[in-house]
Amino acid sequence: MLKVLHLSDIHMGSSFTHGKVNPETGLNTRLEDFVRTLGQCIDRAIAEPVDLVLFGGDAFPDATPPPFVQESFAKQFRRLADANIPTVLLVGNHDQHSQGTGGASLSIYRTLAVPGFIVGDTIATHRIRTPNGDIQVLTLPWLTRSTLLTRPDTEGCSLAEVNHLLIERLQPVLEAEIRRLDPDCPAILLAHLMADRANFGAERFLAVGKGFTIPISCLIRPEFDYVALGHVHKHQNLNPDNNPPIIYPGSIERVDFSEEKEDKGYIWLEIAKGEVNWTFCSLPVRSFCTINVDAFEEDDPQEAILRAIARKPIQDAVVRLIYKVRSNALERIDTAQLHEALKEAHTYTIRPEIVTKIARSRLPELGAGNHLDPLEALQAYLKNREDLQDISAEMVEAARELAGSEL
Known part of the structure; x- marks a missing residue:
């Protein structure tokens, strides 16, 4: 069986507001977190080694990341090229220009002809030769209106109507690629999309509303042995029957507090034609911690807040403290003491909420x-x-x- 590592949604260069400058490197500590986590994925791929690495899209927060962020990303993926591990880099919505014309942040790898690297910015099938046999990867990048539709097609249409037209155009194109697949060779669909059964992660807040929803029926096909997805930051299997598995690995790091309680990781996959075994592998990422304190009715709001902080595992975590107090009790809050109590956190924010009155109970x-x-x-x-x-x-x-x- 072939070994495949499937990861997605790195978003390297995001979450800087939750970090601080490392005086030894001059880099934001959250960038260092993302690099460290990506490095753990690459370490596993090289140590086995795997036959193929699939990246499901969204390398950066946008298509034009700063050079030092691009360099951090490239240094990790260069290790795969040095190890002669084939890699497919799919273009996600954040990898594209705002007009949706190409994958600017990833196309450089094709331009430089990085050995063994394929940039998936079109709907196409790639047959990849590995030491343990061939495998087929059908790439389906993030779709925009301009991908399959012209301006006259969509003029005067609602978003729902445009979505319907897009699906109508996508289905025959996808069907044509599926019919060209070799039935004796394992096949994977690698796609960056929002499927209609998916549960949102933070991508709800990262421009997911600008795209289209693809019916799960387009993905549940017997020709695919595995469907590798990107875009949604929450790990999930959209087809529990696993015929085929339709998997979002989720993002590899927490982008913001909306992902506070989500596990982060990648998918380890062993695949042959008609047979697949997959496992979600958790990554030890930095924790996020919200401390909510309602001190409105407390005689000593300061003490109530300090007790709440003491109960939480804040060491090296990204913390936000939100507390509610009466307006006339605000002067009793010793902010310096709160800062002292939170000093074990990696970074923290303090947000007081002043409550001027409380709702009266019903008579x-x-x-x-x-x-x-x-x-x-x-x-x-x-x-x-x-x-x-x-x-x-x-x-x-x-x-x-x-x-x-x-x-």
């Missing part, structure tokens, strides 16, 4: 099941309004007069 005597006349209802209401006690008698008398005048 049981005014519930829907009780029947009070208007005067009784008013009296019940006034009993629970301390600020109106001085004038409550006058209000009740005025109400009686109004009620009497209407009889």
Whole structure:
């Protein structure tokens, strides 16, 4: 069986706001985190070694990353070329120019003719020769309107109508590639897309709404032994029957707090024609930790906040502290003490939320099941309004007069 490592959504160069400058290197520590995590994936690929590495797209946050970020990415993938491990780099939505014309951040690897590297920026099938046999990889990069549609096709159409047209155009193109597959050679679909069964990760906030949703029926095909996806940051298998497995490995690092509770990793795959075994391999990534404290009713809000911090595993984590206090209690918060309590964190932010009033509890005597006349209802209401006690008698008398005048 062939060994394949499938990873995706590196987004190298993102999450800088959650890091700090390393004085020894001059680099943001979050960039160093991403490089370290990617390096662990490459280490595994070389140590085995694998027969093929599949990258599912979104190398960077955008198509024009800073040179030092590109260099950090290239140094890791260059190790695969040096080890003679074939690699397919698929173009994702973040790898493309905003107009959707090409994969600017990855096409350099084709231009430089990096040995063994294939850049998947078109719908095409690639037959790859490995020491343990051949394998077919059908690449399906991120689709934009301009990929399969012209401006007259979409003029005056709603987003839903454009999506329908795109699927109509995609299906015969994909079908033509599938029919050209060698039935005796293992086949993988490598695609960067949003499938209609997928659960969002942080990509919901990273421009996922600008794309299209592909029906899962386009992917569940007997000709594919494995479907390797990218785009969604949360690991998941969209076809639990595994005929074929349709897998998002998820992103390899946490991009923001929306991924706080998600495991990060890559897929280890052993494949032959008609047989596939896959495993999700977790990566030891930096933890994110949210500390929410409602100190509105606390007599000592400072102590309540400190207790909440002490209960959380904040060492070397990216932390955000959010606490709610009364406006008149804000001056009782010793911010310097909070900074001291959070110093074990990698980085942290503190966000106070001032609550000026609390919602009043409902009065049981005014519930829907009780029947009070208007005067009784008013009296019940006034009993629970301390600020109106001085004038409550006058209000009740005025109400009686109004009620009497209407009889």
